[in-house]
Amino acid sequence: MGMLCQELGNEGIHQSIRQSAGLMMKNAIEAKNFERQRELSERWMGVDQNTRNQIKTMILHSLGSTDATVGTVAGQIVAAIANIELNLGQWGELIGLLLERVQNATTSLSKKSALQCLGFICEVVQSDILTSQSNAILTAVADGAAKKETNPPEVRFTALQALANSLTFIRENFNREEERNYVMQIVCEATQTPDSADVQVMGFECLVKIIAMYYDFMTVYMQKALYGLTLVGMRHNNERVVLQAIEFWSTICEIECDRNYAIQDGDTSMPCYHFAMGAAPETIPVLLHIMTTQEEDEDGDEWTPSMAAATCLQLFASVCGSNIIQYVLPFIKQHIVHENWRYRDTACMAFGSIIDGPEPQEMSQLVTEALPVLLQLVSDQSPVVKDSAAWTLGRICENLLEVIQPQEIQAIVDAVIRGLNDTPKIAGSCAWSITCLAEQLGTKNHQDATSSLSPYFEPLVGALMTASQKPGVDTNFQQSAFEAISVLIENSAKDCSPLIANLCQMTVDRLAYTVTQVGNLVGDDERRAYYQNQANLCSILTSIIHYDPVPIRAGADIIMQNLLVVISNAHKDSTVKEEAFVAIGAVASAVEGDFLRYMDSLMPFILAALTNYEDYTVCSIVLGVLGDVCRALGDSILSYCEPLINSIGQLLSYPNLHRKVRPSCLSAIGDLSLAIGGKFEVYVHPAMGIIGDISNQLMYIPQFTQEQYDYVVETREAIAEAYVGICQGLKQAEKGALLVNYANQIFGFLEVATQEAEKSESYVKIMMGLLGDLADTIPPGHLKAFFGAPWVAQFIKDVKTDRHCNPETKNYARWTRELIRRQL
Template identity: 40%
Template sequence: MSFAVIVVSEIGDKTFLIAAVMAMTNPRLVIFFAAISALGVMTVLSALFGHFLPNVLSKEYTQFAAAGLFIVFGFKMLWDGWHMDDTEGNDELEEVSAELIAKEKEGKDEADRERDDLMEAGGVTAAQKKDLATLDRLKSGAQNIANYFFSAVFIQTFVLTFLAEWGDRSQIATIALAGAEDFWWVTIGSLIGHALCSAVAVIGGRLLASKISVRTVTIVGAVIFIICGIYSFYVNYYKLNEDMTMLSISELLSRTLSPDVATREDAERQLETLARESFAQYMFLLGQELSSEASQIDIRRSAGIAMKNALSAKDEGIRSEFTARWLQMDQNQRKVIKDGLLRSLSSSHKAPGFAAAQVIAAVADIELPRQEWPDLINILVQNVTLPDDNTKEATLQAIGFICETIDPLVLQDVSNMILTAVVQGARKEEANQRVRLAALKSLWNSLEFVKKNFEHEGERNYIMQIVCEATISSDEDVQVASFECLVKIVQLYYDKMPNYMAQALYGLTIDGMQSPNERVAMQSVEFWSTVCEEEATRLADNMAGEHSSDFTPYPVHDFARPVGQKLVSVLLFLLTKKEEDDDEDEWNISMAAATCLTLLANVFSDDIVGLVLPWVQAHLQSTDWKYREAAVMAFGSILDGPKHETLAPLIEQALPFFVAMMKDSQVQVKDTTAWTLGRISEMMTPETVKPDQLHALISVVVGGLTDQPRVASNCAWCIVNLAEHMAGEDTDVATYPLSQYFDGLISTLLNCVNDKSDANLKATVYEAIATLVSTCAKDCFGTVERLAAEMLSRLNGTVAMQREVVSHDDRTTLQELQANICSVLTNIIRRMSNMIAPVADSIMVTILQILTSSQRNSTVLEDCFIVISSLTSAVDGDFVRYMNDFSPHLVRSLQNPQDHQMTAIAVGLIGDICRALNEQILPYCPEYMNCLVENLKSPILDRSVKPAILSTFGDIAIAIGSEFERFVAPVMQIVDEAVALVITVPQDRSFDQIEYANMLREGITEAYVGITQGLTTGQKAQLLAPYVEKMFVFMQSIVFDDEHSEEVAITMGGLIGDLADAFPPGSMARFYSMPWVDKLLKELRGMYYNPKGQDVGKWAKTRVKRQLAAAI
């Protein structure tokens, strides 16, 4: 820029013309060096002045001042040039020539006067003439030698040029440029520009000046000056804006750590805005902050967290949006960010390295499944071999996060590399225990995809050796991490454990249970809980499959039995590890031991009684409250395993003791006793309960409702269990064992809600009320009607409160209250059914008021929709009178896919309304169908909702019958797209993939069933003909997939029968003669533990026979 500015400003300027005229009558080389020397000195001085000016003024000011000067000078030059005469340049040339001639003449006149003075002083002799001649020659020679630097012409040109340049626009331009840009480049560019102009001047200046008018040069220069000024202003503004952004990133991150809520939320909002408007810049700036060793540690950590949160989310729809946003970035931009993340792993501080590890995992979760960032694992594995401990620790953390986040199938090709790196860091030879800890945590995360390694005994032995050695480390964190690994190993590789149990695990884990480090003890207990849970599950599965001819029983190694006595002894001792100030909600070793004892009882069954009961009897009346409490806890913990016949006499004997212990002086004892009474309540049935036992139990728990919240909460839970188990299988009875207590229980529970402020207690009490209502006999309906009026009154009261609440906490409390009341109302409506009709209008009015006044993301909306769902079943077709007012709320929820839970409830509610209104729902169907289709297409909506949407198509078809004709083609196209997702079975599917595939299959099949039934009822079954073959191909693909669920098979059985009924007998024989149809029907009839499946199989078999028989 400086070069261009000098060239356009100097051509035709005075300094240019001075050099041009002087070169006409003097040696050009002398004139060139004189001019360039003057201009060089002036340039250096100007650049220095401009360079140091920002030390006095802010650089931002000097940059914008320079840009302003360019624009001002540009317009000044444009004004001068526009009003300049075409010959004005020649006049200036003549003016300069005249000045030079005058100065030359003045010099000659002065020399003549000197000579005349000498002659007048006495004349000149011959000798003197000779000497003068010699002197003249010497002077001439000296002058010739000094011509280049000290001649009058050189000095004259230098002085004239220097003075002419002073204050000239080129000098000011140089000052401005040096203040805004790099000093050296401005100086060099200006010198080269001056040299070029001076060279042109001395070589052909006069010719150039005569050919190109100064007016033209001035106007061109003016335009260039203006362009340079505008460009400079733009660049400086952009740079300043970028600098302000960089500063604000650091400042905003700092503000996110502020204790002031408003400051923190404002900073988070600004960061979200930047991420939304300029995601690439946002990630780049955060990456710079994270990798900068000069930044504060907290800010670097915050930068890492912000980056991770911009890439990952729990909600699948949001996660998909984040993924697309990252992938839309340029590859080079992404590479710069990723390289910065990898550098951050080597931070001298641990926190930024840990944050970088999380971000790397988030990026890897996006890119590795798409075969991008292929060298990542190699880089991480190499990092583990580096000498720097911080780098190794952060890298191992990154590996762990990657293994935790990414589907194991994606990493199976690099599993050996990962395992090698992890085991390398976990060895006992690793001196740094932080590195070892990170390695063990990474091992825990990688255990799921090293299945092949566990199949090889040598590799398995080495891994187990590394983990077992870590359990005796001197570092407690390493110990805990190693036991966590053992817990997961026994869960994943149970069948590989027999040898290791006997050799090491028995001793390590039982010793670990007695460790003074509670975290180690808890993980050791968790190990045995996991063993027992696995064995209990296998025992249950084996029992369920024993009637199936193709079922292979799971091996049960009964690991706990050889050490049962020792194990129970340690667990009972751990139950006593309580303190008076223990937090009831905080998981501790005593709770862990109780849970393990429960699971052990499931495995040992009746045998657990002989191991536990003597200890209970010995300590039930101990003077030490810890042992009393532990004895009660032990009794309650073993009630799941033994047979009812074994427990019944024990409960009868123990119940009086427990009733008495509800008056214990120690609140922990009363709390655990109330919990144990709740467990005993689960064992009671109308057939086995004795009236005196029931009376004693109800009396003591009703009294306990007035005790401290933790005791009252367990008493309310006891009532929940009594209500569920006293009702029996048939709830449509005139009376039941709780009838005589029902009204009193409801009144006491309502009083408890009024008197207590504890939120958890209130929720449990309302649950008890709701459960009593849902299971009550008919002789309790009078109380239920009064309760309905009370609940409606309370709900109406919350509507007024809703308009008054301001704080977040108050709003949350109000929403919890509304949710609790709605749950009771829902059960009242379901229990009373059409008897609720007299107050249905009042209920809907109140619910609609809540829906109208609630925020879109309010949690109470879900509860309101559930109330409405129950009301649709109670009033059936009469619900149509509420549709005009309610439908907009339903549509609004369908149009909010970000809240997938609310969307799911709304989708289900459409099905309920369809079943209630049937064809009366037709006016609302087009809008509902549009919403449902949009949600299926939405990348934001959680995929778990989409199978239900497919099923709802079937509900709509059943409701409107033949009117569904208009929707058949588009719906079938959508269903075909869903079929394409599940008809091909990929190899090595994960559990989540199998589960979702079955959900999708069930949704598709239910859509087919509903459409088939609806069109058949509406005499439009022929519309199905083009789609029948696709339906059968779809079902065939499922039958031959061993991972299909029972629910899918049952729904397909229904579809088989419905299609057979939809078409004339014999017309479908070619489909029903396929071998897989008979295979499916046999599967259904063989569901010994699923009567529904057997019934559907038998029914479908009759329909198939009719089709085949007619074809013979």
């Protein structure tokens, strides 16, 4: 570490070497993975204090480098160390040192580097740790962002970045009108900086964050400045400025939608000030104009002003409801058949964008009038117009299909089938329209004799299969086509069974054929297309099996044989392995106990997937498939339990294991216990050790971000499900007494888990279910002290009296209470 530090600070060597040394040092103390970060933090704090102080001194020296890139890397390292030490109450003088550098800087570069470092720290360090120094930090960054001669654009830009990162912990400052006015003045001035688009963009980014965090303070600023500033920004000649100005209004619309929904549900704690409604007359015409700036060759992966404007219009429709019609309909009527394709396209896109905003009765007549024109536009000379028309038809199918007459549905079907043979982008939009059509016309009950989808099932599936199997077909379209076929199957009625049986045989035959072609692949593009096609076929097969598992049983051997070969040949960068495993899970559910004959062949692939922890997606899917296999085999899986439990334990021991895998591991343990019942006795101790370790690890994971909070909650739910599986498995064999030795562990987990401030309905139900299963499984009288703990009664009472809990959850609470009474 010291040598890397010296290399970073050595002004006599090349910049690239210094930068590489700095990045290596940063990566030695910072990681995205929670567990890995904890390990790196412990390693850093294990270095003796004198050495750490020397390193920090050298890094701060490098922060003042005359090379801006080196200064940036040094700032990132300082922030990484600060994220460790400030959380532990150390390096308390750091913020003061940086503020002193900002105030006493002799060059714009040194000032910029210090401000940038402050910004990095504000971004990564827990906000409440910095709150005590918010006044000094705000003063420094606001001074750097202010419009004055001593602040060149690059300093203002960096200061604005730091300001954006500090908004989470300056709430007290923002509560004070004078300080709030000063911040808003600086940010508004930044949006009007003609000599620097970067400063303008950053100013608008700050406004977006401010409106998201401090919406309730914004009324006076909206009236005096923000309406006008954002309209000017949306008319700017720099696309980045335009995008951020549009994002400002998109953010407002999202906030006001959420608040309106809350008010409708009876929550009046967060009022809506209807900024979007008030701005609609002036803002929507500007959005429509921006939508006319699209280009024919726009890349769908590049976010453009026209795309942003269309999205913003859709959000305006959501918040304005039926009022949106008066601002958009005149434009649509005037331009839907305009000679300029850009105006035809914008009118079409605008119609599709507002469809789900107004009340259905307000839109029904408009849809009826517009449909013949839209059907014509699907065959327009402009590919862009055709694509938008296909998308708009999908929006109609998704939201207002009930107003369409049967003969018009046939016209829509004909139009989208024609579109499947167009360019990949248009064909993809048509495939999505078919997906929407299937979801609205079909049925989720496959035993229904027929549905409104049935007459169109065969031509739609046939057209999709034909278009998706053309030589050289675009892989993105092919995936959209197969997704549409899956949705058609999932929403089909009983009278489609013969067609689906034929489709099943065709799919199995095609999959078998692809298996024979792996040796003929030439080039990376051909390989990618090959594996994507296999993945799509596996996905279709899964949908068919779920539709009707009975006919699959006769052909299960050949299906499993091909799926195992697909997994064996799968390329590491393809998704085919995931889809093949999911299909295997469907086969297991279909053939049930007969699946045992495939286990010897399947186990090596399962164990290999559980060993390859870096491929976390496959790991998670295989663990889920293991649940399907457990439910299919029951206690017949016993002979495979030992290697499975060992593999899961080994998987969980990897410090860099992706967070998504841990909950799946826990669920798999519960599935295994439930499957083999009392025979799980020999695995209780190792399983409890695994679960206990993960439960303890949660205590050390900070919940500063939404991602961290979600991970903790998701893992707690998985822990509870694992305990439930073990409880229910042992109860079947009347071996519940085995859990007495683990009472401290289980009840300790439950006590912490039930104290969570914000608990979802599913979270409450899982925890209540575990408490009830414990009371139902453990012989009465063994754990009176645990079941009689005050927190247990309080948790049950809170659920029973919570007006937000549904009747099913409250019944869980009553059931649990009755079982606990027997324990006491």
